[in-house]
Amino acid sequence: AQRVTQPEKLLSVFKGAPVELKCNYSYSGSPELFWYVQYSRQRLQLLLRHISRESIKGFTADLNKGETSFHLKKPFAQEEDSAMYYCAPSFMNYGGSQGNLIFGKGTKLSVKP
């Protein structure tokens, strides 16, 4: 079965420290991979996607197919990064179209001053 694991429920770091939010998935194919973020009192929004190879707000995510991981990293955390982060692979389905997202349980990042 398709599954995604975010092992840390809560991650607390100090401002300026590096941060890594872990994500592992299990799937026999090649999913597309996304990270979504939810800031306090805001809706869930896309942070970044693997296919774009982009860096958003200083965050990057590297796909490791051997380890089936897509960890989110930032070298220097800021207080405004405090939020819930969800790893979400997307699997192909009917007709080769994008299917539903499989969400992890999320990691709450708390960046202390």
Add this chain to the structure above:
Amino acid sequence: NAGVMQNPRHLVRRRGQEARLRCSPMKGHSHVYWYRQLPEEGLKFMVYLQKENIIDESGMPKERFSAEFPKEGPSILRIQQVVRGDSAAYFCASSPGTGKDQPQHFGDGTRLSIL
């Protein structure tokens, strides 16, 4: 573009009543997804619809739950004869089309509480 609009934001129902949750996708988006989030859990996929068609309903409970996305108007998630276990946040997302790289845009969700 107002984004994905869900209403109501909060819905309270008594056991046995019906709940109707509405979702208007972003302008130009023809694909709608519904997710459910139970307390302390991640979002769980329920159903994926295009205009007038259900594409994937593998995450929908077999009974009491149904979804539609008519040619005109919002997508509706309908829960009949609600029970306490239906209390959750229900999120709708939309995307402009198919393709692995098409991100989904989410609404604010509807918090359903069953008394």
